[in-house]
Amino acid sequence: MPFNPLSWFRSDGVSQAELQALRDELDISRRMDQYLSEGLGYGTSEDKAFGDWVFSAECRLSYQQIDALYRSNGVGKRVIDHPAYEATREWISIQADKAQADKLNTALNEIDADLLCMTGLAWSSAYRGAGVVLDVDDRQSVEAPVNERGIRSVYPRYIVDARYLQPQYVDPWTPVEYYRLLTGDNILIHESRILIFDGIDCGMENRQSNYGWGESQYDIINRPLQNYGTDYSIGSSLLKDQSVMVFKEPNFASNVKKNGGKYALKSARARRRMASAVQAILLDKEEEFMFVNRNVTGAKELIELGKDFLCAQTWIPHSELFGESPGASLGESGAYQSRAFYNMVRSSLQRKRLSKPVRRLLTYKAAELNQPPPGFTFRSLWQLTPREKAQIYRETATGDAIYSRLGVPNATFYKRFTPDGFQQDIAIDPADLAKAEKEKRQQEKAQARPLGFKTPNQKPDEEA
Numbered sequence: 001m002p003f004n005p006l007s008w009f010r011s012d013g014v015s016q017a018e019l020q021a022l023r024d025e026l027d028i029s030r031r032m033d034q035y036l037s038e039g040l041g042y043g044t045s046e047d048k049a050f051g052d053w054v055f056s057a058e059c060r061l062s063y064q065q066i067d068a069l070y071r072s073n074g075v076g077k078r079v080i081d082h083p084a085y086e087a088t089r090e091w092i093s094i095q096a097d098k099a100q101a102d103k104l105n106t107a108l109n110e111i112d113a114d115l116l117c118m119t120g121l122a123w124s125s126a127y128r129g130a131g132v133v134l135d136v137d138d139r140q141s142v143e144a145p146v147n148e149r150g151i152r153s154v155y156p157r158y159i160v161d162a163r164y165l166q167p168q169y170v171d172p173w174t175p176v177e178y179y180r181l182l183t184g185d186n187i188l189i190h191e192s193r194i195l196i197f198d199g200i201d202c203g204m205e206n207r208q209s210n211y212g213w214g215e216s217q218y219d220i221i222n223r224p225l226q227n228y229g230t231d232y233s234i235g236s237s238l239l240k241d242q243s244v245m246v247f248k249e250p251n252f253a254s255n256v257k258k259n260g261g262k263y264a265l266k267s268a269r270a271r272r273r274m275a276s277a278v279q280a281i282l283l284d285k286e287e288e289f290m291f292v293n294r295n296v297t298g299a300k301e302l303i304e305l306g307k308d309f310l311c312a313q314t315w316i317p318h319s320e321l322f323g324e325s326p327g328a329s330l331g332e333s334g335a336y337q338s339r340a341f342y343n344m345v346r347s348s349l350q351r352k353r354l355s356k357p358v359r360r361l362l363t364y365k366a367a368e369l370n371q372p373p374p375g376f377t378f379r380s381l382w383q384l385t386p387r388e389k390a391q392i393y394r395e396t397a398t399g400d401a402i403y404s405r406l407g408v409p410n411a412t413f414y415k416r417f418t419p420d421g422f423q424q425d426i427a428i429d430p431a432d433l434a435k436a437e438k439e440k441r442q443q444e445k446a447q448a449r450p451l452g453f454k455t456p457n458q459k460p461d462e463e464a
Contacts, residue, residue: 060210060219063127063163069218069225070126076225078321079314080217084122086342087349088114090379092358093418100371107365111156113358117195119159121354124197129162129213132195132357133181136364143178146192151367158183162199162213169212172204176212195357217314224313228306235299247271248288315344342381350378389422396424407436 061069069076091114094101108114116132123130135157138150164183167176178188199214201207206215218225249255249267256263271289275281281289311318317337318324363373400413415426 061216061222066126066216066218073225073229075228075310075321076218079221079225079316080122080126082316082320083345083349084118084125086345086381087121087354087378088118090381092362092376093379094362095375095377096371100366100369100374103369104362104365104371104374107369108362113361116156116159117197117354117358117361120195120197120357121349123159123161124199124214124353125217127161127163128199128210128216128219129165130197131160131165131179132156132197133158133160133165133189134193134195134361134364136193142187142189142193145190146364148363148367151364154361154364154368156195162211165194167212169208172207192360195361197357198353221310221313224306224310228303228310231302231306235303244292245272245275246290246292247283248290250284250286315341315348317341339382345381346378354378392424393422407440409436 070080071077094104096104120130120132133156135153135155136146136151137153138147139152140147140150158181160181160183164181166180166182168178168180168188169176175191177191179191179194181187181189199210199216200220202215202220207213245268247268252264271281283289307318307322311321314321317340319337320341358376362376366373396416400408404410404413412426416423
């Protein structure tokens with residue numbers, strides 16, 4: 001219970017007028033304390049001690065703000081484009097025989113499938129979602145599900161962001177079945193005819209308030225991006241003002257008093273322009289000029305702090321986001337940072353957000369070519385050095401030799417050598433193991449049988 005100073009007094013010993021006066025004074029003191037707290041910023045966003053630990057949801061950026069960031073902010077654009085480029089840089093390896101894989105690769109190259117997926121992934125990160133509307137010729141209307149058995153041709157018709165592709169969203173538990181294309185035609189399209197690139201998943205509540213789409217990367221890194229830009233501008237301004245030009249002019253105070261405050265600005269600007277234009281300063285005999293250097297420290301540390309926070313928010317290391325050479329303290333020339341970044345691209349982008357649209361496009365293209373839907377894998381983003389490759393080959397060959405002695409058929413290890421390069425992980429069929437084990441027992445049994453020995457079921461040789 002809050003403390004009440006009026007409880008010190010009893011109503012029988014104090015008059016009502018005195019009690020009312022005490023109430024008025026207490027009310028005035030409370031209001032003055034509130035005014036003082038608001039004036040000093042206690043408990044508000046301006047209070048540093050309060051703002052350091054309180055998290056609050058910020059409003060979503062408008063699409064005009066997102067357009068401005070994506071168009072005119074170099075760091076902001078690289079945050080979006082670089083992970084999408086890395087996710088599609090090595091593209092995919094189709095798991096089919098060589099003839100089928102070559103036909104599918106040719107068909108995907110004709111429509112620039114890797115560039116299409118890179119753009120869709122980038123736009124989904126920036127604009128909360130994107131979609132590639134496919135022109136599927138399956139003798140069905142655009143509102144009907146795709147008939148994979150009747151596909152005659154597949155061609156990407158539109159690529160749009162979330163502004164122009166409205167999901168007919170019901171709730172988080174019901175899959176979206178239809179999308180409305182808002183590009184002039186305003187038509188309803190079945191979801192099977194669209195390659196959907198969703199935004200960043202930040203929970204059901206955020207998705208409900210965002211019409212079924214995920215979040216934009218800019219909504220998440222807006223504050224760190226602003227802080228980095230502010231820190232960079234402050235550091236640049238501090239370095240520019242490190243050296244100050246000082247003029248000693250006779251009767252300066254009286255001239256300012258006579259001609260007004262603009263006299264000082266005009267005089268300083270005239271001298272600075274002269275120094276910049278002719279690289280010389282002309283002074284009266286009684287005037288003096290000097291440079292005063294100020295000791296400015298902490299500007300570089302301030303900018304680096306903003307960089308570190310931005311890298312932590314985007315999961316992109318310094319070497320990838322700012323093109324900086326990693327320091328020796330990072331170990332293996334920053335190899336750990338690069339490996340962590342590639343692992344993030346593989347798990348967060350390729351597997352979660354890119355696999356489904358790529359699988360759908362590959363299935364439709366295979367149906368167009370009268371082929372069964374093949375499997376695929378994303379090629380490795382991390383490139384090994386020749387020494388690392390030789391070590392992996394040697395250790396893998398040693399392990400294969402051990403498995404071969406245990407009965408694994410040698411033909412199984414030939415799967416490691418594919419047109420896309422050496423594969424460490426291969427599948428071993430249990431039926432092949434059982435067959436190899438049976439052949440091995442028969443061979444051991446035949447080797448252990450002495451020459452001329454007749455089994456009970458064998459008939460004796462006839463005498464001549």
